[in-house]
Amino acid sequence: MTKRSNHRSWNMLLQIFWSFCKIAPATFGGGYAMLPAVEREVVKHHKWLTEEEMARAISIAGASPGGIGVNFAVFIGFKLMGWRGIIAAVAGIMLPTFLIIVSLGVFLQATRQNVKVMAALLGIQVAIISLVAYAGVKMSRSAILDKTTLTLLIISIVMLLLGVHPAVMILLGAAAGVASIYIKEKLRLSISTERSKTASAKASMTQTKITFAPKVHEYYFGDGI
Structure with missing residues (x-):
């Protein structure tokens, strides 16, 4: 073995x-x-x-x-x-x-x-330019989740074109991501992240509805059972 x-x-x-x-x-x-x-x-x-x-x-x-x-x-x-x-x-x-x-x-x-x-x-x-552009489009499918992330993308591109250093952009991007979540939580707005999307998908898959005939009885089996 x-x-x-x-x-x-x-x-x-x-x-x-x-x-x-x-x-x-x-x-x-x-x-x-x-x-x-x-x-x-x-x-x-x-x-x-x-x-x-x-x-x-x-x-x-x-x-x-x-x-x-x-x-x-x-x-x-x-x-x-x-x-x-x-x-x-x-x-x-x-x-x-x-x-x-x-x-x-x-x-x-x-x-x-x-x-x-x-x-x-x-x-x-x-x-090479086309390869980098292709990679960016593929990454956008899992990175751009809502209007907030799209706005951050546009701002980032503009700042890079204006000559802001990439290292500064990374730090600003991290800070903006944390700040956006914090503000949405305070305002009780919906938050779109990979984690929440995955959790909701799992929840919908684990919940099952069973119907018996002729008399209908509905049972829901969720994560708690």
Whole structure:
């Protein structure tokens, strides 16, 4: 039993390593450009995270110091296999990137005067913009819940265009989120969060209505039974 458990553990570690090896080449141009590849691998293929969990993981990775790709790998690795998972995920996302950067450095040093190579790099930059935009649209499905979050999004975009530092935006965003919940609680307004949405969905699923014939008797089985 122990051998079988160890075998499964090593298989899981190899899956984590190989998955992030496949994700790593998509980090060309910045961590946010890799998010479509991450979603396909982590959410759709392996189902290690739901879309909501991925949105939270991206928020944590983006708000933490360092590159978002490595931060995200640490988060997923630790969630799946603890410290061994962290080593496997970080090694997987860093090794291909390191080899690619070294290869590109040698290649560009020899071909930096080539017009076609520079044109290819310009085309890659445009493609990266589309990848980042796609990631933003996907994240908006689980992040924009009501008029308050939509307003915060618009204000954030305007402030970034005006030159506000991203680190300041993260702190202001966190403060605005807490303040909006506090104000809504004081005014007794409805609050839309991922947590409350999930709780209400579970409540509706666990409540069952049973009808008996010919005489109708209705019984409700909720969370308290």
